[in-house]
Amino acid sequence: MEAKGESKLEVRMKKAPLLKKNMNQNGCSGEKIIDKIHRSIEMKRKFFSFEFFPPKTDPGVINLYTRMDRMVAKFEPLFVDITWGAGGSTAKLTLEISKNAQNYCASDVLMHMTCTNMPMAEIRDSLDKAKEAGIRNILALRGDPPQGQDTWEQCEKGFAHAVDLVKFIRKEYGNYFGIAVAGYPEGHISSKNLEEDIKYLKMKVDAGADFIMTQLFYDVELFFEFVKRCRNAGITVPILPGVMPINSYNSFKRMVAFTKASVPKYIWENLEPIKSNDALVKAYGIKLGITMCKKIFQSGFPGVHFYTLNLEKAITKILGGLGLAKLPSKGLRKLPWKQSCATRRQKEDVRPIFWANRPYSYLNRTVSWDEYPNGRWGNSTSPAYGELYDYHLMGLKPASLKERLRMWGAELKSEKDVFSRFTEYLEGKISRLPWCETGILLETIRLKQGLLGINNNGFLTINSQPRVNGAKSEDKVVGWGGPNGYVYQKAYIEFFASPERIQMVQKLLNTEEFKSLSFHAVNAKGHQLSNYSHTNAVNAVTWGVFPGREIIQPTVVDMASFRVWKDEAFALWQSQWSAIYPKGSKSETIIKTIHDTYYLCNIVENDFVNGDLTSLMSALEKFGRANEAKESKI
Numbered sequence: 092m093e094a095k096g097e098s099k100l101e102v103r104m105k106k107a108p109l110l111k112k113n114m115n116q117n118g119c120s121g122e123k124i125i126d127k128i129h130r131s132i133e134m135k136r137k138f139f140s141f142e143f144f145p146p147k148t149d150p151g152v153i154n155l156y157t158r159m160d161r162m163v164a165k166f167e168p169l170f171v172d173i174t175w176g177a178g179g180s181t182a183k184l185t186l187e188i189s190k191n192a193q194n195y196c197a198s199d200v201l202m203h204m205t206c207t208n209m210p211m212a213e214i215r216d217s218l219d220k221a222k223e224a225g226i227r228n229i230l231a232l233r234g235d236p237p238q239g240q241d242t243w244e245q246c247e248k249g250f251a252h253a254v255d256l257v258k259f260i261r262k263e264y265g266n267y268f269g270i271a272v273a274g275y276p277e278g279h280i281s282s283k284n285l286e287e288d289i290k291y292l293k294m295k296v297d298a299g300a301d302f303i304m305t306q307l308f309y310d311v312e313l314f315f316e317f318v319k320r321c322r323n324a325g326i327t328v329p330i331l332p333g334v335m336p337i338n339s340y341n342s343f344k345r346m347v348a349f350t351k352a353s354v355p356k357y358i359w360e361n362l363e364p365i366k367s368n369d370a371l372v373k374a375y376g377i378k379l380g381i382t383m384c385k386k387i388f389q390s391g392f393p394g395v396h397f398y399t400l401n402l403e404k405a406i407t408k409i410l411g412g413l414g415l416a417k418l419p420s421k422g423l424r425k426l427p428w429k430q431s432c433a434t435r436r437q438k439e440d441v442r443p444i445f446w447a448n449r450p451y452s453y454l455n456r457t458v459s460w461d462e463y464p465n466g467r468w469g470n471s472t473s474p475a476y477g478e479l480y481d482y483h484l485m486g487l488k489p490a491s492l493k494e495r496l497r498m499w500g501a502e503l504k505s506e507k508d509v510f511s512r513f514t515e516y517l518e519g520k521i522s523r524l525p526w527c528e529t530g531i532l533l534e535t536i537r538l539k540q541g542l543l544g545i546n547n548n549g550f551l552t553i554n555s556q557p558r559v560n561g562a563k564s565e566d567k568v569v570g571w572g573g574p575n576g577y578v579y580q581k582a583y584i585e586f587f588a589s590p591e592r593i594q595m596v597q598k599l600l601n602t603e604e605f606k607s608l609s610f611h612a613v614n615a616k617g618h619q620l621s622n623y624s625h626t627n628a629v630n631a632v633t634w635g636v637f638p639g640r641e642i643i644q645p646t647v648v649d650m651a652s653f654r655v656w657k658d659e660a661f662a663l664w665q666s667q668w669s670a671i672y673p674k675g676s677k678s679e680t681i682i683k684t685i686h687d688t689y690y691l692c693n694i695v696e697n698d699f700v701n702g703d704l705t706s707l708m709s710a711l712e713k714f715g716r717a718n719e720a721k722e723s724k725i
């Protein structure tokens with residue numbers, strides 16, 4: 092397909108392990124993190140996790156999704172955790188980012204929750220929303236004082252301590268949530284001493300906490316001593332060490348002053364001569380991070396938790412230095428599309444192909460479904476798609492006005508200029524189209540020459556996949572589903588085209604040469620053309636055969652869903668493209684004409700053994716050239 096963008100933002104606004112076949116060893120599972128920790132320990136497998144915080148601006152949130160998605164896909168952390176702003180200042184955004192990280196970045200999430208400025212009713216509301224979103228893990232904290240306030244105060248009808256929050260979660264929600272709590276290797280700043288702090292930590296564990304995550308530290312020996320004291324106090328749950336790489340001298344000093352963390356003398360001595368050189372300080376921070384983590388792993392601890400500060404490079408180099416960058420079992424995609432970690436969608440294994448490039452919108456428009464297609468897609472699923480809203484059209488990582496003008500043209504002189512934008516996308520000269528949020532996939536290369544030919548002649552493709560007949564499921568380009576299986580695909584193409592071009596498609600498909608092709612076309616007004624015998628036909632276009640399992644058909648062309656998708660697809664012409672031009676301008680008129688007159692068409696080559704779309708694309712390109720020559724003579 093051209094771009095199965097895996098993206099992301101709702102514009103601002105068991106200790107019974109799962110079978111290995113149901114998840115990557117470190118990947119998304121929609122389960123409690125403590126179960127994943129236990130499984131990693133049993134497998135003697137090193138793991139790591141990432142912390143992110145909610146940015147203060149919309150562009151910052153968008154950039155965070157891009158970075159988070161990249162880091163999760165590349166490294167497969169055991170989980171990610173999302174912080175809760177001081178005084179509950181980012182409560183709503185924390186929940187949104189947690190939900191989106193789980194749904195669209197496909198990572199299990201540990202969501203922070205604090206007692207600061209949070210009455211019991213608000214805490215219950217936040218937990219209800221987290222549960223509704225399928226989030227299963229909470230880091231229960233007392234929290235820091237609100238900004239501008241030196242001391243922490245209990246709010247009216249709120250909790251005084253983290254242990255109260257742990258007790259509340261267990262009482263109200265039973266074992267639904269996995270609960271983590273914070274540990275302080277040198278004692279919390281509010282505690283009289285470390286011994287008293289560990290007694291309080293034991294109370295949090297006894298109240299129902301599953302594991303402990305420590306505050307950052309730079310003296311590894313202090314961490315080891317802290318763990319020893321915890322074990323002597325009867326605390327047996329896993330303790331994850333928190334590591335924060337040094338990214339700059341000034342930020343390091345501020346963080347140390349804020350957390351009161353001890354810093355060994357040799358670190359200060361090493362930093363002193365290079366403190367004015369950010370590059371050297373960062374390089375030293377990476378080296379120190381590698382040394383600390385090696386010592387932690389060599390002492391028998393199975394995992395570390397990285398405080399990323401929403402930064403990527405230092406973490407990447409530390410993981411590389413530890414030999415962990417390639418550790419996660421990338422293995423095989425469970426399905427051709429990225430599966431959500433939301434608990435309610437764990438059994439979902441069938442989707443219509445049309446939202447392949449816009450999964451964020453599909454997930455949002457189906458979020459209210461009581462159940463999700465599993466095994467087959469048919470009328471029994473009764474899909475009722477949610478209403479189309481502006482945030483569906485924006486996408487999780489919307490391009491700015493400046494970016495869209497640069498990519499799609501500051502001025503259009505004719506429809507031919509629009510054709511050129513589509514070919515430039517296929518050639519990699521521009522990074523996205525309104526319907527395609529990332530670059531083309533490797534499998535698209537098999538169709539690239541044919542796609543270039545028809546796009547240049549007015550058949551504007553937004554989705555496609557090549558024919559695959561029994562490729563090994565381990566294939567690096569088209570493989571999915573698990574080892575020792577075989578995967579199949581019917582060739583598929585989806586495009587916008589003028590009425591004249593659609594008439595040509597109909598004419599071709601009525602010939603003997605193209606009798607194995609199915610097509611369905613619809614314009615913005617809802618006028619349909621099709622050669623399917625039933626108005627709600629469903630056509631499986633991807634399936635797989637695996638040892639000891641039923642045949643899986645995860646992707647379908649479904650006529651009812653296509654009629655829903657067309658509203659979104661046509662709306663993108665206006666909301667994302669014509670909106671960048673002045674009202675009444677020639678450029679806006681060109682895009683409006685396409686929106687008002689063109690059809691959206693999908694074609695399936697049902698012969699997955701010998702069929703091919705090459706001949707059809709050659710015929711369409713030939714027609715397009717002839718039509719252009721005819722128009723040029725007028």
